[in-house]
Amino acid sequence: MPESGQPTSFDVTVIGAGVVGCAIARKYTLLGARVLLLEKAADALDGASKANSAILHTGFDAPVGSIELACIQEGYRQYEEIHAKMNLPLDRCGAMVLAWTPEQEARLPDLMAQARTNGVDDVASLTREQILAREPNLSQAVRAGFVVPREALIDPWSAPHGYLTQALINGATFRRNTEVLSGVFDGQGWVLDTSTGPVQTTRVINAAGLYGDIVDQRLIGRADFDIRPRKGQFVVFDKTAARLARHILLPVPTATTKGIVVCRTIWGNLLVGPTAEEQQDRVNADLVPETLEMLRDKAAEILPALADEEVTTTYAGLRPACGDKEYQIRRHPENMITVGAIRSTGLSAALGIAEYIARMDETPWTPIPEPEWPAMPMLAEDQTRDWQTAGNGGILCHCERVTRREVAAAMSGPNAAKSLAGLKRRTRVTMGRCQGFYCSGALQEMTATCLKPEDAE
Amino acid sequence: MTNLPDTCDVLIVGGGPAGLAAAARLAEAGLDVHLVEREPVAGGIPRHCGHSPYGWREFRRVMGGQAYAKRLIARAKACGAQLHTGVTVTDLGRRGQVTVSSDSGLQSVQARAVLLATGARETPRAPRFIGGTKPGGVMNTGALQSLVYLNRERPFRRPVVLGSELVSVSAALTCRHAGAQPLAMIEANDRPTTWRAATWLPRVLGTPLLLSTQIEAIHGRSWVEGVTLVNGQRRWDMDCDGVVVTGAFRPENALLRASAIDVDPRTRGPVVDQYGRCSDPAYFAAGNLLRPVETAPWCWNEGRMVAGAIITALAGGLPDPDLSEPVSAGHSGISWHLPQRISPNFSSPALENVQIGLARPMTGTVRYGQASGNLRSRPARRILLPLPDGGVDLQFEETP
Numbered sequence: 050m051p052e053s054g055q056p057t058s059f060d061v062t063v064i065g066a067g068v069v070g071c072a073i074a075r076k077y078t079l080l081g082a083r084v085l086l087l088e089k090a091a092d093a094l095d096g097a098s099k100a101n102s103a104i105l106h107t108g109f110d111a112p113v114g115s116i117e118l119a120c121i122q123e124g125y126r127q128y129e130e131i132h133a134k135m136n137l138p139l140d141r142c143g144a145m146v147l148a149w150t151p152e153q154e155a156r157l158p159d160l161m162a163q164a165r166t167n168g169v170d171d172v173a174s175l176t177r178e179q180i181l182a183r184e185p186n187l188s189q190a191v192r193a194g195f196v197v198p199r200e201a202l203i204d205p206w207s208a209p210h211g212y213l214t215q216a217l218i219n220g221a222t223f224r225r226n227t228e229v230l231s232g233v234f235d236g237q238g239w240v241l242d243t244s245t246g247p248v249q250t251t252r253v254i255n256a257a258g259l260y261g262d263i264v265d266q267r268l269i270g271r272a273d274f275d276i277r278p279r280k281g282q283f284v285v286f287d288k289t290a291a292r293l294a295r296h297i298l299l300p301v302p303t304a305t306t307k308g309i310v311v312c313r314t315i316w317g318n319l320l321v322g323p324t325a326e327e328q329q330d331r332v333n334a335d336l337v338p339e340t341l342e343m344l345r346d347k348a349a350e351i352l353p354a355l356a357d358e359e360v361t362t363t364y365a366g367l368r369p370a371c372g373d374k375e376y377q378i379r380r381h382p383e384n385m386i387t388v389g390a391i392r393s394t395g396l397s398a399a400l401g402i403a404e405y406i407a408r409m410d411e412t413p414w415t416p417i418p419e420p421e422w423p424a425m426p427m428l429a430e431d432q433t434r435d436w437q438t439a440g441n442g443g444i445l446c447h448c449e450r451v452t453r454r455e456v457a458a459a460m461s462g463p464n465a466a467k468s469l470a471g472l473k474r475r476t477r478v479t480m481g482r483c484q485g486f487y488c489s490g491a492l493q494e495m496t497a498t499c500l501k502p503e504d505a506e
Numbered sequence: 507m508t509n510l511p512d513t514c515d516v517l518i519v520g521g522g523p524a525g526l527a528a529a530a531r532l533a534e535a536g537l538d539v540h541l542v543e544r545e546p547v548a549g550g551i552p553r554h555c556g557h558s559p560y561g562w563r564e565f566r567r568v569m570g571g572q573a574y575a576k577r578l579i580a581r582a583k584a585c586g587a588q589l590h591t592g593v594t595v596t597d598l599g600r601r602g603q604v605t606v607s608s609d610s611g612l613q614s615v616q617a618r619a620v621l622l623a624t625g626a627r628e629t630p631r632a633p634r635f636i637g638g639t640k641p642g643g644v645m646n647t648g649a650l651q652s653l654v655y656l657n658r659e660r661p662f663r664r665p666v667v668l669g670s671e672l673v674s675v676s677a678a679l680t681c682r683h684a685g686a687q688p689l690a691m692i693e694a695n696d697r698p699t700t701w702r703a704a705t706w707l708p709r710v711l712g713t714p715l716l717l718s719t720q721i722e723a724i725h726g727r728s729w730v731e732g733v734t735l736v737n738g739q740r741r742w743d744m745d746c747d748g749v750v751v752t753g754a755f756r757p758e759n760a761l762l763r764a765s766a767i768d769v770d771p772r773t774r775g776p777v778v779d780q781y782g783r784c785s786d787p788a789y790f791a792a793g794n795l796l797r798p799v800e801t802a803p804w805c806w807n808e809g810r811m812v813a814g815a816i817i818t819a820l821a822g823g824l825p826d827p828d829l830s831e832p833v834s835a836g837h838s839g840i841s842w843h844l845p846q847r848i849s850p851n852f853s854s855p856a857l858e859n860v861q862i863g864l865a866r867p868m869t870g871t872v873r874y875g876q877a878s879g880n881l882r883s884r885p886a887r888r889i890l891l892p893l894p895d896g897g898v899d900l901q902f903e904e905t906p
Contacts, residue, residue: 285632289763332727338635357771360633364640436596439611443592447544448760450596450607469642482760484630489645490554490652491546493659 058249059085062241063256064229064264066093068209068399069391070256074221075212076403080414084221085248089228092471093213094206097258100366102310102323103205106397109164109172109197110302116376118167121394123401134422135211137204138315138429144200144297145180148192153301161195171198186293186352200297204315205396206474207425210464214423217463225467232268234383253385254406258369259331261389269383274371274390280334281323282365284344287482290319290358298351311351316477317430318361321348334365361482368393380409426455428477446488448481460499469500508590508608510615514538516816517604517617519595522550523802524793524809525623526578529587531813539587542606544594549575550625552802554651563803598765602788619788619816623809626794629754638723643730643748647677650750660684662748666733667691668721670698670705671753671886678708688713689746694720699886724749755799772842773797779830779847780855780893782812787827790816797844797861811856825849831897839902841865850896859890870904
């Protein structure tokens with residue numbers, strides 16, 4: 050039910066609080082629209098956006114001339130512009146595309162040419178010796194490669210939470226546990242039937258990710274694409290492994306996937322993944338022991354010293370793919386825009402997609418003259434963290450050094466965590482090497498009154 | 507603010523049985539001793555272990571884990587040690603320069619000697635590469651016991667317990683204490699890891715022990731709904747609402763690995779000599795940080811013994827660490843040994859034996875230096891050998 054003081058009709062309703070939905074909600078809010086963001090799950094970022102490789106891409110390998118490329122590059126530009134204002138991290142570590150076989154080596158010139166065509170003209174080829182000088186822990190088996198200096202690491206959760214928070218503090222409404230069941234368009238606007246009651250809205254933006262085609266069916270009775278969930282499994286190594294690689298280490302991509310990446314995370318771990326496995330299930334992303342072993346072994350082939358490092362965690366995510374390689378962005382005559390099949394590049398492209406949609410919409414809004422900016426909690430390992438400052442309440446989660454003050458802050462404010470999973474994404478609590486061995490009791494005590502007990506991931 | 511001084515004689519990291527025992531003995535000797543514990547209350551693992559028999563060796567009476575922890579704390583305080591809870595060590599610098607974090611932010615402490623007693627923890631689910639989803643309701647014994655004994659929660663009603671170590675039995679009993687009925691104990695090997703007799707207790711309480719069985723996958727989206735079990739060619743699903751992932755203890759070595767102190771990849775603890783002295787001689791170690799894993803009274807005694815070595819060290823009485831010689835064990839059946847070095851010309855060692863852990867059941871003869879002896883044992887058993895007087899290689903001749 051709408052809380053008192055909230056509007057009962059909206060200019061724009063965004064369906065889906067993934068990274069793309071959060072960015073679109075922010076964009077329309079800043080444009081001056083009355084915005085409602087609906088989320089089926091108990092908290093934001095619970096679908097495709099909960100698991101990715103946390104890289105801000107330049108678009109060097111995106112399809113030439115695609116909407117995806119345009120959105121990635123606009124997204125990158127806007128992230129650079131706003132990250133400091135929102136206290137969001139940006140680690141410009143650069144990426145290296147590495148060839149391990151003669152066949153891969155032969156493809157490097159074409160990939161560099163594509164990068165330059167895409168406007169990423171600072172790529173530079175590297176000899177084996179130059180690669181090993183920059184990354185001395187790499188396997189000697191590397192043959193050649195090139196560097197993409199502007200590929201960067203970001204926080205895959207604080208960024209979209211930042212977009213959402215900025216929307217909320219500037220007047221947007223966020224309704225969780227709300228599934229869109231059907232809707233009626235009367236030629237002027239929509240009445241949506243949702244699991245928490247009716248919603249009146251002039252426009253609808255479908256950013257439902259893994260459910261994008263289903264939401265189109267429910268509202269306009271047709272869908273121009275079928276979502277085919279693509280699973281990606283990851284293995285994360287402990288923080289001592291992060292010293293082994295400075296750059297994001299990319300393989301030569303294949304026709305279907307960017308391939309398996311080895312890179313640091315903004316939190317100071319080292320990850321390897323993802324796989325690319327098509328499946329029907331839109332809900333569960335199962336971990337498969339043999340695949341995890343393959344990933345660990347693959348990582349140790351690239352960085353041999355990883356054989357002695359410990360695994361901190363494993364995870365699997367689903368990316369919303371479809372038969373086509375291009376984003377499925379459509380403007381429908383029913384005052385509705387669908388943003389579908391964003392696959393794995395949503396984190397990089399979200400701000401660009403929001404810009405693209407707003408231009409497509411052509412409505413003359415009156416932007417908020419001086420919007421509020423949120424300062425997001427800084428969780429990057431190389432930045433000053435809360436545990437290093439006074440008044441933090443003491444460390445609660447020892448592995449990730451999450452303080453009691455950070456946990457308390459994440460459970461309050463305009464975008465308070467409502468599930469344990471949401472709390473983890475906001476603070477990283479229990480996500481370190483002990484996975485809750487030490488702090489589960491203390492955490493449970495602190496969160497008992499604020500969170501739903503289930504929803505652990 | 508913490509009451510930690512900028513300098514002290516001995517800083518102890520970790521307030522479990524080893525750290526508290528050492529604190530008492532060092533303070534008794536008149537040293538300025540400060541113990542830092544990152545939890546709000548000291549006591550270590552026994553603090554959330556409500557049932558086991560503790561205290562006989564230390565206090566000549568049997569008590570529960572919580573009472574035992576309180577006794578250890580009271581004793582350390584009575585001897586004059588200063589305990590600081592809610593203080594987390596974040597960096598082990600060279601020569602005893604330690605950084606801590608607390609509610610008041612960062613602080614640096616220079617100690618003449620530092621005792622590392624950070625203990626051990628169980629291996630969680632992720633590094634075991636168990637398949638399936640990642641729902642709530644999957645936890646280690648440590649997390650279960652803190653929920654049950656400290657918070658008085660019942661996280662589930664029908665869990666399965668993975669493992670058959672002593673701690674796995676403890677996990678099953680903790681479930682019972684919370685009013686939950688463990689459906690099965692699951693062990694990958696063809697016999698239990700702990701003494702066969704110890705698995706009798708869960709069985710009479712209705713929890714079967716499934717040997718040669720593995721959890722292939724965990725199911726459920728927000729909370730556990732079941733597991734897929736595999737035994738050879740047989741694969742079946744079992745409904746349950748929790749998975750307790752027990753044992754496979756590993757030293758809590760995160761600080762150590764981030765420091766310049768040498769780490770033994772086999773124990774995952776620090777490389778020490780027979781005084782518990784690390785590669786940086788300002789640092790000592792005792793308790794389950796040294797190896798996976800010993801009992802509370804063992805760790806208590808180890809803490810006291812290494813404290814004795816620290817007292818001698820601060821009086822300039824230990825042999826030169828630069829002269830220490832390696833103890834090695836090349837045999838594939840020996841998975842770890844302790845100490846890893848011997849400082850020659852010694853008296854009164856803190857570690858009075860060579861401890862070894864086996865990778866598999868072994869029968870045969872151990873030889874090193876002048877010593878030899880027969881051995882017939884299994885993994886996860888305490889095996890003690892006489893301490894050599896210098897560097898040796900532990901040889902093992904297996905009896906077919």
